Amino acid sequence: MKKVLSGILILMVFIMTACGGTSETSNGPQKGNNGSSNSKDEKYVFKVSHGHPPTSHQHKLLEWYNDEISKRSNGRLSLEIYPSGQLMPSGQELQAMLNGQIDMAIPISSVIGSIDPIWYIFELPYLFEFNNDDPSVFIKHKRAFFDSEKGGGVIKAKTEEHGLKVLSMSQDYYSSFFTADKDKMITDLKSAKGLKIRSTGGTILNDTIEALGASATVVDPSEVVTAIQQGVIDGVTTTAFYALANYPIKTWTSAPMNNYTLTVMMSQKKFQSLPADLQEILIETGEDLDKYLDEISLEAIKEIYDKGAKEKGVEVYLPTKEEHDEFKKVLVPLQAEWAKTVEDGKKLLDEVENTRP
Template identity: 25%
Template sequence: MMALAKIFSPGGPYQRLLYERSNGRIELDIIGDAFPMADVLEAVGTGKIDMGEAGTPYLSATYPLWAWEAIPGILSEDRFTAIYEQLAIYLDPTVRDIYDKTFREAGAVFLFADIQGDNGAIWSTKRVTTVNDLKGLKLRATAKMVSQSLQMAGASPVTIGAGDFASAVASGVVDGVITGIPYGWDAAKMHTLTSSVTVGPFEPGWTASIIMNAEKFDALPADLQQILREVSDETAWMVASACVDEQQICAWALNEMSDFEYLRFESGEWDKLVEMLEPMRQVWLDDVEASGNPYGPAMLDAIEAAKAEYHAFETHP
């Protein structure tokens, strides 16, 4: 999305803040589209580039720990609340430590999360406001966790490549698509192919990771490492705020359409669906353990603790 792209573009806040805070000692040379997001981790870890934005959800088969956002209902139903929950989670010291340990195994250091909103909305030619509405619905899904969740909910997940799902909806091969609201509206133009979108719990978050080559980071003086950490945290706040703005713009635009419906599950139905999909937490834990990563239980505990701390905040103590 444009707002997020501006943050990382040449002359954008991240480049500028690092330069100013370090008195010119950190100067980023931003190269657009040097590697596909799915290949950035390998490129950074092996030193082909110093820093980059890794599409960690694309790596879920190898690193399922980073696919925790595909656990149904792990974030709140309200999209704006969910984004700030994500931010609180990624800024949590325990989560950061776990991410840093796992990224270091690949030769990289985790700097901050590029939160890009949800990826679990139900764009459909049929209205979905209850759990029962999902029964038998043919929906395009990508990741394993999403496909299994849909199947558990009674829907029929269909694997279709990103370049083909629009034609699949138009021709009736599928009834709809599971993807994010900003992506579905702005990039995929799903509102021209479907009649409604329902905020869904299937992959309530999609986040890329800004990472740096571990050897390069470790070679920096301590003060520059600290500046990188501090500016990265500030930028994470900017990204989350921009993401909230995008969600609001999309919701407003879709609500304004006379021939399209922006929907939510009826009262009690979201909780009913999330409860039905509770076993997917154990599926995720099993996948993490099978990958050889020991941090699954600790990660879940840290996620829940970070959310609880976020919601415990009082503006007028």
């Protein structure tokens, strides 16, 4: 069990008040859009906001990123991280980056979809290939799509048009259903009917929950535990690592209801103002974060079903093929409906198929 907890802890480590610019040089030498700078010794401190607690893997991944960019830049780059919504609710972070109130954030796909619905592709259920006996199937397929110019490349380019630079597109495993009461375990459509399931927001996730007959309830990340304890919600959709580490849950239904994509994102204006060598460090460190997180995820997933969940007293349910087919019947049509409303949506779904192992 120590090995399992260690693996999960490592994963957690790698998965994230003044206003205005946060660079130590915000009042110093001006830098042009070509990334030039008047000083090789100039230091840049980026103000980062997120709504997750300091113990979360989101916060820990930012600490890892901070350590790496500081080391690789010889101390010229660093992050000033404000967790738990200290500066603002998570829903305000995207606009705050555009306004220059903060420099960086770690929004997930369901939030970024508010500025461009192309991001809602990651909210679609049963999107990527999966196999409970071989977790690498899902990890490899999703990463192949991230790395594809016709997949992740298109999404990043679209986001830059909105003034935001994507430095990392991270994952651990697909999101499943977790409930706080063993009597409310989800095994099929009938058992899901009427349950109040926490949603992070966004049309697709809400539609997914509603299609199963449950009720989607939007709850801020900092309030989820309280909402569970007070019975405001019966369960959540999230990854197993996050649920086991942060929520008082008792059941886990392992089915790909969602493909949360966590990003490290910053203002495009701020990014372009940096010297070229520092821009490269930010990009390369983001890529390395992605690769390393994939490795850590696979290592931990292999044991979390039998040991991690069992030690915490969480009952794991693996739907049968027939039950998956029942879920798919009401959920897979959401993919085509999404594609009709989004520019290049059909092309992105085609790329999901092209990258399928």
